[in-house]
Amino acid sequence: MxxxxxxxxxxxxxxxxxxxxxxxxxxxxxxxSFVGLVLIVIGAFIGFSHTSTLIDFDKKQIKFSNNLFGFIxxxxxxxxxxxxxxxxxxxxxxxxxxxxxNRTLDITDSDYRLILYNSSNKFIMPIxxxxxxxxxxxxxxxxxxxxxLSMA
Numbered sequence: 256m257x258x259x260x261x262x263x264x265x266x267x268x269x270x271x272x273x274x275x276x277x278x279x280x281x282x283x284x285x286x287x288s289f290v291g292l293v294l295i296v297i298g299a300f301i302g303f304s305h306t307s308t309l310i311d312f313d314k315k316q317i318k319f320s321n322n323l324f325g326f327i328x329x330x331x332x333x334x335x336x337x338x339x340x341x342x343x344x345x346x347x348x349x350x351x352x353x354x355x356x357n358r359t360l361d362i363t364d365s366d367y368r369l370i371l372y373n374s375s376n377k378f379i380m381p382i383x384x385x386x387x388x389x390x391x392x393x394x395x396x397x398x399x400x401x402x403x404l405s406m407a
Contacts, residue, residue, distance in 0.1 A: 258310045260383045265304040265321075267350035268362050274302025299324050308382050312401055317371065319380040338374035341382065341399050342407030343367055343391045367391040369398060372407060 264271045274297075281294030303325030309318040311332075320330030350362045369382040369391065382398065385391040399406050 256312050258312070260308045260310070262306045262308060262368075262381055262384050263348075265306070266301050267352075268364075269350060269352040269360065271302050274298045274300070276302075278302050308380065310382065310398075310402075315402065317380070317382065333379070335371075335402055335404065336374075337403065339379070339404050340372045340374075340376065340407045341395060341402070341404050342370050342372055343388070343395055344370045346384075369395055376407070 266274065277294050277298030279298070281291045281296075281298050283291070284294060285291030300323065304321070304323050305325065306319070306321055307328075309320060309328075309330075311317070315335045316332045317335055318328075318330050318332045320328040322328050344367070345365070346368045347363065347365045350364070352360045352362075354360065367385045367388055367390075369385070371379045371382055373379055383394060385394055395406055398404075
């Protein structure tokens, strides 16, 4: 069984909504001109590209992937070894956009991440993104049992 966990969008919330808008404008413009195809490709890349983590519980492998256009997965599989550790880390990202009037729009995204560490506690990759510390602790317990890893 393979579990897919979506993590972040490449261009943040503002870029994602702008990309989706470009995508739909490109669909409408395609009826009148072939320039719409360029808008569709650019909008699909900006609006739908994101990062995710795939966990294969049967083969004990994990893959951090960059998903271009939302469906082209680029990344490599990493074998899960018994000395690896799973821990919880608080993540806080701030996305900043500027308007034409040079006003800033800051969007802060705060969450908790399950992180895979190697035997010497060095960061390998994020596994899952969760909203609260309680749900992160529950998922940490579930994943450590399924993968046979210890908790940090």
